Structure formats: C-alpha cells, structure tokens
Amino acid sequence: MSEIQAARRADALKELAVLDTPEEQAFDDIVFIASRTCDTPIALISLLDYDRQWFKARVGLEVCQTEIAQSVCQIDVDDAEMLVIPDLTRDPRTAANPLVTGERAFRFYAGAPLVLRSGVVVGRLCVIDTKTRPEGLTPEQMTLLRALGRQVSDQLDLRRAAQVSARLLELQTALIEIGERIRASEEAVEMTSAAAAVVGRVLGVQRASFGLVDPDVEIVDVEADWTAPGVASIAGRHRFDDYGTLRADLVAGEPLVIEDVATDHRTSAHTDAMRALDIGALVNMPVRDHGRTVAIFIVNASRPRFWTPDEVLFLRSVAARLEAGVARLRAERQQSVLNDEINHRLKNMLSMVQAIASQTLRTVSQREPVESFERRLIALSAAHDVLLQKSWKDADLRTVAEAVIETVGFGERMTLDGPSVPLGARAALSFSLVVHELMTNACKYGAFCLDIGHVELTWTIEASGLIVRWRERGGPLVVAPSRKGFGSKLIRLGLTGTGGTELRYEPDGFEADLRASVEHLAQA
Amino acid sequence: MTIASHTPVPIVLVVEDEPLLRLFAAQVVEDAGYEPVEAANAAEAIAILESRPDIRIVFTDIDMPGGLDGIKLAAFIRDRWPPIKIIITSGKPLPPRTVMPAETVFFSKPYRQDRVIALLHKMAA
CATH class of the missing domain: 3.30.450.40 (GAF domain)
Known part of the structure; x- marks a missing residue:
C-alpha cells in the first residue's frame, strides 16, 4: 500500500465525510445481500483510513473498526481488483493476522474494491467465512460481489453529492439572510x-x-x-x-x-x-x-x-455584501449631510426674503397682503421641513398637513383622518399651500370665525385616486366670493397643480374636494 | 401697546450673525414696543450681558460662527443670569435629544412675526 495512495485515500474519505457516521439503510442492505449471495456469516464495507479500517456497514461482526495492520481488505487494494484468499491460514500475508490466529478464526476472504468516480480506491466490500473454501466463490457470486461493490461506490459518491448540495443550499440561505439583515x-x-x-x-x-x-x-x-x-x-x-x-x-x-x-x-x-x-x-x-x-x-x-x-x-x-452595504450607508450619510445643508440654506434664504419683504413693505398701510405673504412663505417652509426629514423623498400627507396647521394655529379645532399617502416633493409643496389657503379662508370667513366652528380634513383612496375632503361646520353662512384672489387660485390648482378641485358653498359650511391619482402624487 | 412713562422699556438682546436677519429681528423687537440691542455672535452677546444688567430677554440664532452656538449660549445665560428669558431660532430643525435650558422657547426660521411678538409680550410681563 503506497504512502501517496494512502494519503489520497484519506483525503477522499475526509471529503466524503463518511467516517464515524451512523448506520445507513442503503449500505446495511448491501452487506446483507452480499452475505446471502456468497453464503458467508460475515460481510463488511471496510473504509481504509490512515491508521484504521472503519466499517460503514457490517453483518456478523460486532466491532466497528480495527487497526489498519489487521486489515485484510488493504492487501493489494490499490490494484482495484477482486481479492480472494481461500485459506487465510495458508497465505503468508494473513497467516499471522490476529483475526485469523485468534478466536475470531477468519478462514476465507473475498473482497471487491470500492472505486470512486474520481478513481480513488477507498476500501472494499468483503465477505468472510470461518471455514476455508478451497473452491473460492462461484463465477456468479464473483460477478454479484463486484456489482455490489460498484453499488457501494456509487452510494458513497451520491451521498457526498447530496451532502454538498444540501450544504450549498444552507450557505445560500445564510447569504440571503445576511443580505436582508444588511439591507435593514x-x-x-x-x-x-x-x-x-x-x-x-x-x-x-x-x-x-x-x-x-x-x-x-x-x-x-x-x-x-x-x-x-x-x-x-x-x-x-x-x-x-x-x-x-x-x-x-x-x-x-x-x-x-x-x-x-x-x-x-x-x-x-x-x-x-x-x-x-x-x-x-x-x-x-x-x-x-x-x-x-x-x-x-x-x-x-x-x-x-x-x-x-x-x-x-x-x-x-x-x-x-458588507462592502456594498457600508458603501450604501456612506452614500446615504453624505446625501443626508448635503440635504441638511441645502435645506438650511434654503430656509435661510426664505428668512432673508421675509426680512427684505418686511422691511420693504413697512410703509404699506394695508397690512393684510403683507401678512398673507409672510404666512404663505412660512407654510412653504414648513413643508420643506417635512420633506427634509424624509430626505426629499416621499412625505406623508398627514405629516405635511399637520406641519402647515401648526404654522397657522386652530389645530385643536380640526379633525384629521385618512390612510398613509406618500406625496412627492412637488405635491407636498403645493398641498401645503392649498391647506394654508383653506385655513386662512376659514379664519377670515369660515368655520374659525365662530367659537364653535370646526373643520374635518379627511382623505380616502378610491378607484379614481386620492380624494381629500375639507368640511367646515359650525361657522357663519358662507357665500361664493365675487372676485377670485390669489388664494382661491392657489386652491383651484389643487393637489398637484393641475386642478381637480371642487368648491361648494353649502348652507352647513364651506366644502372642498381635491382629487388626484396616487401615482401622480408620488411622482409629482 | 402703550408703555407708561415711569416703566422702563424692556431691553431685548438680539444675537444673529447675518446682518439682514439681525436687522429684521431688531425690527420685530421694536414692533413689540421694546428696545433691541444687537450682537453678531455669542462672544459679543456675553460682553454686552456683562456690561448691561438691564437686559431681560435674549433672542438668539443657533448657527453662528465661533465657538459658542445659540444652544450653548442659552445654557450659559441660564446658568449665569437665571432671570433672563430666552428665545432660540434656527433654520435647521432642532437636533433630536437636544436639551433646551429652562424657560427657553424655540422658533423655526422663518418665524411668524406675530408669534414672536406675542411671546415677547408674555416674557416681559
């Protein structure tokens, strides 16, 4: 038995991951058939490790391994041929073997080589008798033992292939889990x-x-x-x-x-x-x-x-995946810093516009237009704050409405109700101006003029898209204005600046319906 | 609002590094009926506070050049001149978990003039 072949065999067995594994029916069946076919009390699948032979399956023997020196199977194993020894006591290679001389008293041996697809011989399927058999096996028994040996080799290869693919699946599943955890x-x-x-x-x-x-x-x-x-x-x-x-x-x-x-x-x-x-x-x-x-x-x-x-x-x-994940975080962080900076400058610019307008218009005696200018500016600024928190992606409709309501007041006299609806940057800005104008009108002419007045702002998503409903109740009797100012033009521009607005001056109070497709809102 | 002749006009220290915005803030203080004193940064503000014990309210921006920002200035004032009321304003949202000193009110910029004026009146009362 050459050293190099022994090393190849040991590596192949390690690769097979079969040594010291529990019994498996497929191998047990083969040794059973082998012992019946050859009419021997003992049949073994012997795998040859460096220092021992280990039995993957056995009939008629209670030990699961022996020292390699006691192995009959290892004799001429690298030739990958059948080995038949009719009388072990008379063969110089086995005459002194304790399994022969001792109480086990092995007398007859026949073994078929186990050759993997890779060409490596890893052991034998053998049958053993305690009586000598000068005639050996019949030709038919020889053929069957060889065939069973090939079955064992195939089983070993298949078993390994199944293990490899199960392992691969396990690793792939783990990789998917890691990918998900990184993304989150x-x-x-x-x-x-x-x-x-x-x-x-x-x-x-x-x-x-x-x-x-x-x-x-x-x-x-x-x-x-x-x-x-x-x-x-x-x-x-x-x-x-x-x-x-x-x-x-x-x-x-x-x-x-x-x-x-x-x-x-x-x-x-x-x-x-x-x-x-x-x-x-x-x-x-x-x-x-x-x-x-x-x-x-x-x-x-x-x-x-x-x-x-x-x-x-x-x-x-x-x-x-970690590289990609860390790169994503860095890009997001840079984007967030940039967004903060842009927003800060933008709001500073709005503050400057407010300061210039306020100083420039100081001498204007009619204060109302000056004040509405400032308030519209502030409503716009509040919508920017909401957008910034979402990194200029989607802002939630309710959040935008609440931010604008905060700048005007009367929040305690408003009821908001509706599902979560994402608004794109443009839609968020135009919606904030619409809500601001509706509130301003309610303060001047509508529900907020009287102490008991209140407003319901509700929205639903229907087949046609988003419908936002503004309902004023408990205010004074309202009439349609004869002249359309900038404020009412803003309201008519609607949720996406493209209309879809219906205004009604009902006896119960002013009502507005604003419509837009959900896709349009998120894109706009 | 009328101020009785025997009552001294409350003094409000305006701290803002941007000249145009400082001018505007000072104007808001005047419109409230009070007297503005201007500082361009926290160091100037502290120097003024040390020399003028009559200042009752500080109206400060957060983002200013130099070592001390508006939040730190407010904390310093709260520690050293406890009776002074403070209004803080910024173009940035307040960072999460910011601890504001006691008796300090925050306004996001741009702010509504009428709300600042109402608060000044409340603080000076």
Whole structure:
C-alpha cells in the first residue's frame, strides 16, 4: 500500500465525510445481500483510513473498526481488483493476522474494491467465512460481489453529492439572510454584527469577527465579534505580525485560508499566540474599498478544520455584501449631510426674503397682503421641513398637513383622518399651500370665525385616486366670493397643480374636494 | 401697546450673525414696543450681558460662527443670569435629544412675526 495512495485515500474519505457516521439503510442492505449471495456469516464495507479500517456497514461482526495492520481488505487494494484468499491460514500475508490466529478464526476472504468516480480506491466490500473454501466463490457470486461493490461506490459518491448540495443550499440561505439583515441596517456595526452571527452559526465555528485595518494591513481593530458559547471575544487591537506571516495575501485582497495553524508555514512559528486565542484553523477574508483592503472578516475554529471551496466562496460573498452595504450607508450619510445643508440654506434664504419683504413693505398701510405673504412663505417652509426629514423623498400627507396647521394655529379645532399617502416633493409643496389657503379662508370667513366652528380634513383612496375632503361646520353662512384672489387660485390648482378641485358653498359650511391619482402624487 | 412713562422699556438682546436677519429681528423687537440691542455672535452677546444688567430677554440664532452656538449660549445665560428669558431660532430643525435650558422657547426660521411678538409680550410681563 503506497504512502501517496494512502494519503489520497484519506483525503477522499475526509471529503466524503463518511467516517464515524451512523448506520445507513442503503449500505446495511448491501452487506446483507452480499452475505446471502456468497453464503458467508460475515460481510463488511471496510473504509481504509490512515491508521484504521472503519466499517460503514457490517453483518456478523460486532466491532466497528480495527487497526489498519489487521486489515485484510488493504492487501493489494490499490490494484482495484477482486481479492480472494481461500485459506487465510495458508497465505503468508494473513497467516499471522490476529483475526485469523485468534478466536475470531477468519478462514476465507473475498473482497471487491470500492472505486470512486474520481478513481480513488477507498476500501472494499468483503465477505468472510470461518471455514476455508478451497473452491473460492462461484463465477456468479464473483460477478454479484463486484456489482455490489460498484453499488457501494456509487452510494458513497451520491451521498457526498447530496451532502454538498444540501450544504450549498444552507450557505445560500445564510447569504440571503445576511443580505436582508444588511439591507435593514442603519449602522455599519449593526451590519457586521448581524453578518458575524449568521456566519458563525452556519459554519459551526467558534468565532466570527469583523475588524477595520490600517492601509498597510498591519493592525486590525476588531469591533463586532460573535463567539460560540464559552469562547472568549477577540474584540480590540491586534498586530498581524504577532500571529505569523499573514499580511501579503490580505494586502493583495486574497483570502487567507489556514486549515491547521500548527502545520501551515505562515503560522507554524506563532502557534503559541494562536493557541492563546484558542485558534486552530482560520479564514481571514479581506473587505475592499476602492481597490484597497479596509477591513477583514475573520472566522476562527478552535481545532484544525478543512475549509471547503464553497465555504471560502461563501465568505467572499459575505465580504462583498458588507462592502456594498457600508458603501450604501456612506452614500446615504453624505446625501443626508448635503440635504441638511441645502435645506438650511434654503430656509435661510426664505428668512432673508421675509426680512427684505418686511422691511420693504413697512410703509404699506394695508397690512393684510403683507401678512398673507409672510404666512404663505412660512407654510412653504414648513413643508420643506417635512420633506427634509424624509430626505426629499416621499412625505406623508398627514405629516405635511399637520406641519402647515401648526404654522397657522386652530389645530385643536380640526379633525384629521385618512390612510398613509406618500406625496412627492412637488405635491407636498403645493398641498401645503392649498391647506394654508383653506385655513386662512376659514379664519377670515369660515368655520374659525365662530367659537364653535370646526373643520374635518379627511382623505380616502378610491378607484379614481386620492380624494381629500375639507368640511367646515359650525361657522357663519358662507357665500361664493365675487372676485377670485390669489388664494382661491392657489386652491383651484389643487393637489398637484393641475386642478381637480371642487368648491361648494353649502348652507352647513364651506366644502372642498381635491382629487388626484396616487401615482401622480408620488411622482409629482 | 402703550408703555407708561415711569416703566422702563424692556431691553431685548438680539444675537444673529447675518446682518439682514439681525436687522429684521431688531425690527420685530421694536414692533413689540421694546428696545433691541444687537450682537453678531455669542462672544459679543456675553460682553454686552456683562456690561448691561438691564437686559431681560435674549433672542438668539443657533448657527453662528465661533465657538459658542445659540444652544450653548442659552445654557450659559441660564446658568449665569437665571432671570433672563430666552428665545432660540434656527433654520435647521432642532437636533433630536437636544436639551433646551429652562424657560427657553424655540422658533423655526422663518418665524411668524406675530408669534414672536406675542411671546415677547408674555416674557416681559
């Protein structure tokens, strides 16, 4: 049995992830059929590890493994041929084997090789008798045992393929979850903590951390740190050079993948530092920004561990999502600063306009137009405040109405009721002016003239679109004005500046209906 | 509003770095029937307050150049001259969790002149 073949076999078995797994019906069935077919008391599926043979399925034997030296299956296994030994006591390769000389008293052996699709021979399907069989197996038994051996090999390959695809699905599901958590996060540390927790859980590792690095990747400041129960955090500052020669890959943006810190040439001289943090295996995945490594996603396992290509790819995708998430936050923050600045300047400009108008119009003896000018300006300014809070995206209709009502007063004599309706920037500004004019008119001629007067402002969404209803009650008798001033023209422009306004001077009080399509409102 | 001859006219300190807006604020104070004193920043305002014990109300902007903004100025005044009433105004919304000193009222800019005047009257009463 050559060393290289043995190493290939051990790697293949590790890859199969089959050693020390529970019994499985498919394999149990095959050994049962093999023992019946060949009429032997014992049948085994023997997998050949470095230092032992382990039985995936067995009939007629109570132990699940033996030392490799006692294995008959390993004889000439690399030839990938049937092995038949009619009398084990008379074959020089087995005559001294304790399984033959001892109380188990094995006498006859026949084994078919287990050859994976990759060509690696991982063991045998064998049948054993305690009586010698000088005639061996019949040709038909030979053919059937070979065929069953191929069945075992196929099962092993299929089993692995199913495991790989289940694992892939698990990793993809985790990636989707991380993507959702990142999208929902408003802070970078929230994103990285969420990602670390999901990664730690799905990879079954002891620690998953996120740390920012300096431009030369000499130091990492670990901020978010997920640990399995009982595992210490590594939050804080670490120097890469204290743990080995790790920086070259990270600076280049390549992941650092180490299966065993004791044997890897990059870390073998620093195992004490690794052991102090309880690290046996690790992956450090760089997070890049503008072609530079700005952060590292760190995964630690306390024991040596094989990282599958799928797992490394998964970590790469997590890093990419974090990069995109952090970039999004930065863009939003810049946008928000810019919005604040624009709004501040705009409102300062409105204040200047107010100051100039007030000074310029001081000598005008008729005060009413001067005051309405100032109030319209302030209503517009209130709508700007609402829009700013939503970063100039959609403002809610109710919020805009409340902001304008606040600037006029009489809020306690108004009832507002309706669903949430998003207004685009233009619609929010024109709606604020309409509400302002309606309120001004109510103060001058309508419901607010009398103490008992009140206004209902309600809105509903119907098939035709949004309908806003203004209903004044308890005011004096109203009549349609003979002249249309600027205020009533503003009202007639309606919700989107395109009309859709109906005004009625009813005996009960003034009424207005304003209509617009919901899409139009949000776009305008 | 008429002020009896024996009552001293309340003095209002207007603090605003933008000259046009300072002029306007001073005009509002005058329209309320009070006497404005003007300062362009917090340091000037404190110097004036130290030399003029007759100031009863401070009407200040928040965003001003120099170390002290309107909120800090208000806190300083509240600490050092507790009886003085304070009106704060700003073009920016108040940052969330801002702690306003006691007996301090905030107006968003542009503000309604009549409301500021009504508040001045209430504070001076």
